[in-house]
Amino acid sequence: MADAVKTEGDALLRVTNASDVGASMQRRSFLKGAAAAGAAVSIAGRALAQGEIGYWSKDLPNDKLVDMYRTIVRIRWHERTMADKMASDPNYRGYNHFYAGQEAIASGVCAALNNSGGVMQADLVYSTHRPTGHAIAKGVDMKKMAAENEFKATGLNGGYGGEMHLSDPEVGFIGADGMIGPGPVIATGSALAIKARGSKQVVVNFGGDGTYATPHFHGTLNNAALLKLPFIYVLENNLYHQYAHYSYSCPMKDIAEAAAPYGIPGVVVDGQDVFQVYNAAKTAVERARRGEGPTLIEAKTYRYYNHWGAPGVKPGELGAFGYDPLAITSFRPEREVRAWMQRDPVNIARDTLINWGVFDRARADQIEAAAKQEAIEAFQWAAAQPNCKEDGALSRVFASGEPVPARQFG
Numbered sequence: 001m002a003d004a005v006k007t008e009g010d011a012l013l014r015v016t017n018a019s020d021v022g023a024s025m026q027r028r029s030f031l032k033g034a035a036a037a038g039a040a041v042s043i044a045g046r047a048l049a050q051g052e053i054g055y056w057s058k059d060l061p062n063d064k065l066v067d068m069y070r071t072i073v074r075i076r077w078h079e080r081t082m083a084d085k086m087a088s089d090p091n092y093r094g095y096n097h098f099y100a101g102q103e104a105i106a107s108g109v110c111a112a113l114n115n116s117g118g119v120m121q122a123d124l125v126y127s128t129h130r131p132t133g134h135a136i137a138k139g140v141d142m143k144k145m146a147a148e149n150e151f152k153a154t155g156l157n158g159g160y161g162g163e164m165h166l167s168d169p170e171v172g173f174i175g176a177d178g179m180i181g182p183g184p185v186i187a188t189g190s191a192l193a194i195k196a197r198g199s200k201q202v203v204v205n206f207g208g209d210g211t212y213a214t215p216h217f218h219g220t221l222n223n224a225a226l227l228k229l230p231f232i233y234v235l236e237n238n239l240y241h242q243y244a245h246y247s248y249s250c251p252m253k254d255i256a257e258a259a260a261p262y263g264i265p266g267v268v269v270d271g272q273d274v275f276q277v278y279n280a281a282k283t284a285v286e287r288a289r290r291g292e293g294p295t296l297i298e299a300k301t302y303r304y305y306n307h308w309g310a311p312g313v314k315p316g317e318l319g320a321f322g323y324d325p326l327a328i329t330s331f332r333p334e335r336e337v338r339a340w341m342q343r344d345p346v347n348i349a350r351d352t353l354i355n356w357g358v359f360d361r362a363r364a365d366q367i368e369a370a371a372k373q374e375a376i377e378a379f380q381w382a383a384a385q386p387n388c389k390e391d392g393a394l395s396r397v398f399a400s401g402e403p404v405p406a407r408q409f410g
């Protein structure tokens, strides 16, 4: 059995049906082959056929479109600066998972959200162990975040959290989470509270392909569907969880298919194209605000650096390749990384906006140069900050005061 999937070019890929006997090995080599071929599997065509995608972003005012591009390049230069620092500065104290390659997802999703007003008004984002892109897109201050990542006293969370515990309730960034799986359970708890209060907020949970095989993923979708919660699961499928290809833990090619048993929309979107991501997110946000319940969005993407840290990083060069003497980068072919970099989210956003007549190349370059400068200054400022002290750390763990009983739901 085989399904035909139209690619962005003219080629037609034959996709082995997941239910075929003994198809597993074939499927794995197909998935790797497709990625190595430049990840040209078209997501746009399929999404357009569903009738909703492709409607919103082209109608946005120019400044909103330029803002999306600005967010992408701010994240990109934050990640590049941080990776270069980790690779070359022995005094750098951070321990980071880099988001480069995936910028269009955080940028597109957060552009569809309300990012101000604190926890009672802003839409809420629950993030992952790879949180910096989500944080920047949600509006977290880059300097304070850079300081937090180096455990500085003036950091976003007093230096006691570090990368995997970043949070800024003021902009609705409820935070990073180092655990793979439980995040969406907490996020749906927030969505239930929002529904009980009758507020119009929505909750977005970002998660990787590595979350698919956890019980939390399925329990969350079930409960969110059952209770029609204002909840959006944005699954960033960058093909690998840590060093293992997702076909080792998921029997489907599209993880979005997991939405079907719960009777909710499962949308596959090109995670390299911020405007497609925005369209899918906006559609899901509108649905959630109307009280119609959750959506699962699977954004196909790729990360340019190693799972964490700087193996394979050459300062000044984007991406991690096989330069690492320990060869930690060897879990994926270098040509696969380079093929995905041909569909770079920065280039796609810039070329689309030039094509739409929103700005010209000179303006795009100016915006990118300012983003690079902002990132350099953020890390310089962070490096000069005092380290946090051990005393006082527990004051950040427990809340004070009395719990307020919530109104009964339903």
Ligand SMILES: Cc1ncc(C[n+]2csc(CCOP(=O)(O)OP(=O)(O)O)c2C)c(N)n1
Pocket (backbone or CB within 6 Å): 129, 130, 178, 179, 180, 181, 207, 208, 209, 210, 211, 238, 240, 241, 242, 307
């Ligand atoms: C409960 C739990 N088990 C294992 C780990 C170790 N771990 C850290 S990241 C990761 C893989 C995450 O993969 P994915 O969700 O696809 O995100 P990606 O790193 O690709 O962005 C694992 C297994 C963890 N953090 N939490």
